[in-house]
Structures are given as C-alpha cells and as structure tokens.
Amino acid sequence: MAANFSGGGGGRAMLKGLVFDMDGTLTVPVIDFAAMYRAVLGDEGLAAARAASPSGSVDILHHIDTWAPPEQQKAYEIITHFERQGLDRLQIMPGATELCEYLDSKKIRRGLITRNIKAAVDLFHQRFGMKFIPALSREFCPYKPDPAPLLHICSTWGIPPSEVMMIGDSPRDDVVCGKRAGAFTCLLDETGRHCFPESLADDQKPDFRVKVKKPLFMGRYGDMNLYDQMLLL
Numbered sequence: 001m002a003a004n005f006s007g008g009g010g011g012r013a014m015l016k017g018l019v020f021d022m023d024g025t026l027t028v029p030v031i032d033f034a035a036m037y038r039a040v041l042g043d044e045g046l047a048a049a050r051a052a053s054p055s056g057s058v059d060i061l062h063h064i065d066t067w068a069p070p071e072q073q074k075a076y077e078i079i080t081h082f083e084r085q086g087l088d089r090l091q092i093m094p095g096a097t098e099l100c101e102y103l104d105s106k107k108i109r110r111g112l113i114t115r116n117i118k119a120a121v122d123l124f125h126q127r128f129g130m131k132f133i134p135a136l137s138r139e140f141c142p143y144k145p146d147p148a149p150l151l152h153i154c155s156t157w158g159i160p161p162s163e164v165m166m167i168g169d170s171p172r173d174d175v176v177c178g179k180r181a182g183a184f185t186c187l188l189d190e191t192g193r194h195c196f197p198e199s200l201a202d203d204q205k206p207d208f209r210v211k212v213k214k215p216l217f218m219g220r221y222g223d224m225n226l227y228d229q230m231l232l233l
C-alpha cells in the first residue's frame with residue numbers, strides 16, 4: 001500500500017479508526033490453543049490436518065465446519081471449555097488502556113473483531129471498562145480471515161477501509177482480514193517470531209509490525225509514516 005497518512009493532515013489521508021483483535025492483542029494470551037487443537041482433533045488428527053495445510057497451520061473453526069452436526073457440536077463444546085477457562089484468567093495487555101485514552105484524545109474510533117465468543121467480549125468490556133464499538137465476535141459470520149466483519153465495521157462507521165487499520169497478533173487471521181478489506185494492517189509481534197517477513201505469505205505481510213510493551217515500531221514493511229505516538233502499545 002503506497003498511500004501516506006499522518007495525524008497532521010496537510011492533504012494526506014488521516015487514520016480515522018483502529019480495529020483490534022482481542023486475544024493476544026488487547027488481552028494477554030491465556031488460551032492454550034495447542035492443547036485445544038489436540039483435544040478437538042486428537043494427536044493423529046492434528047498431525048494429519050497440519051500435513052494437509054499448505055502453510056502447516058490449522059484453522060480449527062473452518063476445519064470442523066465440514067464435520068457432521070454431532071461431532072461438530074462436541075468440538076464446539078471442547079473449544080468453549082478452553083475459552084471459558086481463558087476467561088477466568090483474562091488480563092489486559094500492558095499499554096492497552098493508555099492507547100485507548102490516546103485514541104479518544106484524537107477522536108479515532110476503535111472497534112474489535114474476535115473469533116472468540118460474545119460472552120468473552122462482554123466480560124472484557126465489563127472487566128476493563130473500555131468500550132470497542134462495534135465489537136464483533138464469532139457469532140458474526142463469516143469471521144476472520146474473511147474481510148466481512150471489518151467491512152461491516154467500516155460501513156457502520158461510514159469510514160472507508162483505506163482510512164482504517166486492523167491490528168492483531170495473527171498474520172493468518174488479522175492481517176489477511178485487513179488486507180482483503182483494503183485496510184492498513186499492523187501485526188503485534190511480541191516474541192519477534194515474525195521478524196523475517198519473507199517467511200510470511202504475501203497476504204499475511206503487514207504494513208507495520210510492532211513489539212508489544214515497547215513504544216516503537218520495530219519494523220516497517222511499507223513506506224508509510226505513522227505519526228508519532230500512534231501506537232504506544
């Protein structure tokens with residue numbers, strides 16, 4: 001994406017809205033996804049699903065979409081069990097509150113898209129006292145990486161995707177969703193495991209990458225300049 005934007009205007013496009021992922025982005029990761037996948041698919045099933053995936057990663061929700069209703073129901077029960085365990089340990093990501101205050105001061109809108117359930121979003125809003133509107137959970141179909149939820153938020157706001165940024169910790173879900181919608185994308189990469197963008201598929205390469213807990217953009221994949229302090233995560 002070659003466009004520039006800045007907070008200073010001057011003929012350049014303004015960033016008017018940020019849309020966040022929840023688990024691992026606004027909240028500290030607490031769900032043991034590897035254990036969840038094993039519980040749903042079994043060791044052999046998981047190995048087979050990984051082997052069948054070109055990227056080696058498995059999209060569990062899409063995977064069980066093809067199952068017969070009784071098996072699918074059982075799988076959803078297991079997934080929900082892990083998600084509810086995660087709710088008990090829910091913690092806000094350091095810096096998220098300050099970032100929201102900063103966005104409010106700049107009148108930049110904030111929305112949320114998660115593949116988690118609505119009960120988790122409700123608890124997040126209750127516990128941490130910051131609102132994301134709209135906040136779409138997996139009850140909104142199709143979910144990420146489909147661009148539909150992000151396009152829905154842009155439409156609700158009346159803001160074109162080209163003036164919105166999708167932020168999340170998953171190249172496969174968050175970055176792909178943002179790019180398909182035509183938004184800017186920012187990947188939270190706390191561990192630095194995505195520091196080699198060439199290892200990502202084209203539609204998973206974000207415009208920006210940021211390391212959580214450090215007020216710096218650690219890498220740049222595009223030629224945009226984000227204005228100072230935009231993301232103090």
Ligand SMILES: [Mg+2]
Pocket residue numbers: 021022023024025168169170
């Ligand atoms: Mg996430």
